[in-house]
Amino acid sequence: NAGVTQTPKFQVLKTGQSMTLQCAQDMNHNSMYWYRQDPGMGLRLIYYSASEGTTDKGEVPNGYNVSRLNKREFSLRLESAAPSQTSVYFCASSQDRGRQPQHFGDGTRLSIL
Amino acid sequence: GQSLEQPSEVTAVEGAIVQINCTYQTSGFYGLSWYQQHDGGAPTFLSYNALDGLEETGRFSSFLSRSDSYGYLLLQELQMKDSASYFCAVSRGGNTPLVFGKGTRLSVIA
Numbered sequence: 001n002a003g004v005t006q007t008p009k010f011q012v013l014k015t016g017q018s019m020t021l022q023c024a025q026d027m028n029h030n031s032m033y034w035y036r037q038d039p040g041m042g043l044r045l046i047y048y049s050a051s052e053g054t055t056d057k058g059e060v061p062n063g064y065n066v067s068r069l070n071k072r073e074f075s076l077r078l079e080s081a082a083p084s085q086t087s088v089y090f091c092a093s094s095q096d097r098g099r100q101p102q103h104f105g106d107g108t109r110l111s112i113l
Numbered sequence: 114g115q116s117l118e119q120p121s122e123v124t125a126v127e128g129a130i131v132q133i134n135c136t137y138q139t140s141g142f143y144g145l146s147w148y149q150q151h152d153g154g155a156p157t158f159l160s161y162n163a164l165d166g167l168e169e170t171g172r173f174s175s176f177l178s179r180s181d182s183y184g185y186l187l188l189q190e191l192q193m194k195d196s197a198s199y200f201c202a203v204s205r206g207g208n209t210p211l212v213f214g215k216g217t218r219l220s221v222i223a
Contacts, residue, residue, distance in 0.1 A: 040121075043200065090156070102148075104155040
């Protein structure tokens with residue numbers, strides 16, 4: 001019973017490198033989300049996808065792109081990584097955007113030097 | 114804009130009761146959720162209140178007052194394993210995602 005699976009778990013990049021974070025869920029959920037978490041800042045929404053084929057910006061989308069590949073998979077891409085993007089990234093999914101609980105992956109710890 | 118206010122830190126003694134408050138100011142309101150996150154771990158869902166009143170799940174209870182734009186999470190018979198961060202989150206309905214507070218770090222001491 002995997003739930004939400006994120007890969008990789010850890011990554012170190014150099015400034016300017018690109019990288020794609022992968023996320024897959026096996027709960028047949030419609031909505032998927034990408035958050036970043038920095039100390040004292042809580043969870044900040046980067047992008048979300050209400051359903052396959054749709055994506056919307058969240059609170060902090062600059063410097064990121066996303067792809068909802070199919071119902072299961074939602075990837076986050078950093079085209080040119082910057083030190084300010086050092087963070088812990090969480091993917092989550094829910095049955096819909098409103099009342100249903102979100103299920104989170106274990107996170108990707110990303111450091112950009 | 115959307116804002117949720119919760120204390121940044123709370124300390125309580127093992128075996129005691131602690132209350133973590135959350136006040137919100139959002140455009141639209143459907144319900145209030147609570148999530149727990151241990152250090153190094155992922156947030157996990159604890160409870161959801163759509164109606165005024167108290168919801169109880171074991172040692173944890175959550176309360177909502179829609180008229181006061183206020184809710185709280187009550188943890189009873191505190192255990193060391195309850196040391197974690199707790200986030201409140203508002204569902205605004207329609208096609209909008211959750212809005213999270215910045216979290217309250219609970220430390221349970223012996």
